[in-house]
Amino acid sequence: xxxxxxxxxxxxxxxxxxxxxxxxxxxxxxxxxxxxxxxxxxxxxxxxxxxxxxxxxxxxxxxxxxxxxxxxxxxxxxxxxxxxxxxxxxxxxxxxxxxxxxxxxxxxxxxxxxxxxxxxxxxxxxxxxxxxxxxxxxxxxxxxxxxxxxxxxxxxxxxxxxxxxxxxxxxxxxxxxxxxxxxxxxxxxxxxxxxxxxxxxxxxxxxxxxxxxxxxxxxxxxxxxxxxxxxxxxxxxxxxxxxxxxxxxxxxxxxxxxxxxxxxxxxxxxxxxxxxxxxxxxxxxxxxxxxxxxxxxxxxxxxxxxxxxxxxxxxxxxxxxxxxxxxxxxxxxxxxxxxxxxxxxxxx
Numbered sequence: 001x002x003x004x005x006x007x008x009x010x011x012x013x014x015x016x017x018x019x020x021x022x023x024x025x026x027x028x029x030x031x032x033x034x035x036x037x038x039x040x041x042x043x044x045x046x047x048x049x050x051x052x053x054x055x056x057x058x059x060x061x062x063x064x065x066x067x068x069x070x071x072x073x074x075x076x077x078x079x080x081x082x083x084x085x086x087x088x089x090x091x092x093x094x095x096x097x098x099x100x101x102x103x104x105x106x107x108x109x110x111x112x113x114x115x116x117x118x119x120x121x122x123x124x125x126x127x128x129x130x131x132x133x134x135x136x137x138x139x140x141x142x143x144x145x146x147x148x149x150x151x152x153x154x155x156x157x158x159x160x161x162x163x164x165x166x167x168x169x170x171x172x173x174x175x176x177x178x179x180x181x182x183x184x185x186x187x188x189x190x191x192x193x194x195x196x197x198x199x200x201x202x203x204x205x206x207x208x209x210x211x212x213x214x215x216x217x218x219x220x221x222x223x224x225x226x227x228x229x230x231x232x233x234x235x236x237x238x239x240x241x242x243x244x245x246x247x248x249x250x251x252x253x254x255x256x257x258x259x260x261x262x263x264x265x266x267x268x269x270x271x272x273x274x275x276x277x278x279x280x281x282x283x284x285x286x287x288x289x290x291x292x293x294x295x296x297x298x299x300x301x302x303x304x305x306x307x308x309x310x311x312x313x314x315x316x317x318x319x320x321x322x323x324x325x326x327x328x329x330x331x332x333x334x335x336x337x338x339x340x341x342x343x344x345x346x347x348x
Contacts, residue, residue, distance in 0.1 A: 037086035050146035052083035058138040073115020082215035084146035086235035088154040099135025159232035159251035163295035165313035175286025176271035177210030230294035245336035254320035257313035
């Protein structure tokens with residue numbers, strides 16, 4: 001019997017196959033699972049739990065040469081909280097599974113947990129347990145449980161033609177930071193003991209976005225205070241293009257993204273110039289920004305704080321496909337490429 005390599009189909013097709021093997025949930029309290037940022041299930045009295053698990057693996061997602069252990073703890077918590085936020089829910093509890101190689105010291109574990117504690121406190125999360133085991137590489141897996149009213153949950157599947165596509169914050173910064181860190185790692189490998197670390201203070205913002213991202217919990221709390229609930233919502237972990245495709249697939253719509261509207265920080269542009277690359281590609285296909293992509297009718301946008309989001313496109317009928325309008329005005333198909341964990345372009 002022939003075997004198919006995971007790299008031949010990619011991460012997202014693999015997830016689809018997992019769902020097919022498992023089949024639909026037989027428990028009618030389960031509202032969603034594989035098709036969203038987190039699983040949602042009823043707990044009674046109109047309330048739901050939102051559950052997510054994400055893992056960070058050494059040499060795939062991070063390199064200990066460049067990421068302080070406290071930053072790693074902050075990032076591990078943030079990426080999971082971001083999935084809960086992407087369902088419009090409040091994070092509450094977390095468990096930590098830690099795989100430790102022999103070359104990690106007790107003091108480094110202390111620093112890691114200081115970062116986890118710092119992030120947990122910032123997001124109102126209580127760490128309630130976990131597991132520790134030996135491993136060949138440092139592995140950090142976090143599970144976060146959130147809560148919400150059932151009717152407050154926002155899925156990827158709610159986008160409607162005519163909605164405005166919006167993003168919080170700016171895009172491409174985390175990828176710019178990754179490029180800079182990978183460049184420094186390459187220099188370290190080439191120069192060995194002669195390596196002189198470059199002063200990256202001019203790129204502090206983008207490096208920080210890569211090493212210690214922030215989940216946008218404050219955004220959804222602001223929405224709740226303003227009485228705003230998006231039609232569709234997803235966090236930008238694998239790149240804007242990939243997330244737009246996820247929303248369109250689940251909502252059975254198309255989309256048009258305006259390249260000229262992409263919010264990009266000056267440091268991100270400077271990093272792209274340094275590598276002589278198109279910064280729009282950073283914004284469209286770079287991962288790990290952990291901003292939010294959401295859709296709303298245009299007449300509801302004035303209810304939002306206009307300093308917290310940018311309109312970057314519109315939702316269209318499915319027949320129009322997923323397209324991007326270039327700065328020159330051309331309409332081209334927007335590929336769904338972004339960071340994928342199998343055959344992707346992370347730290348490996």
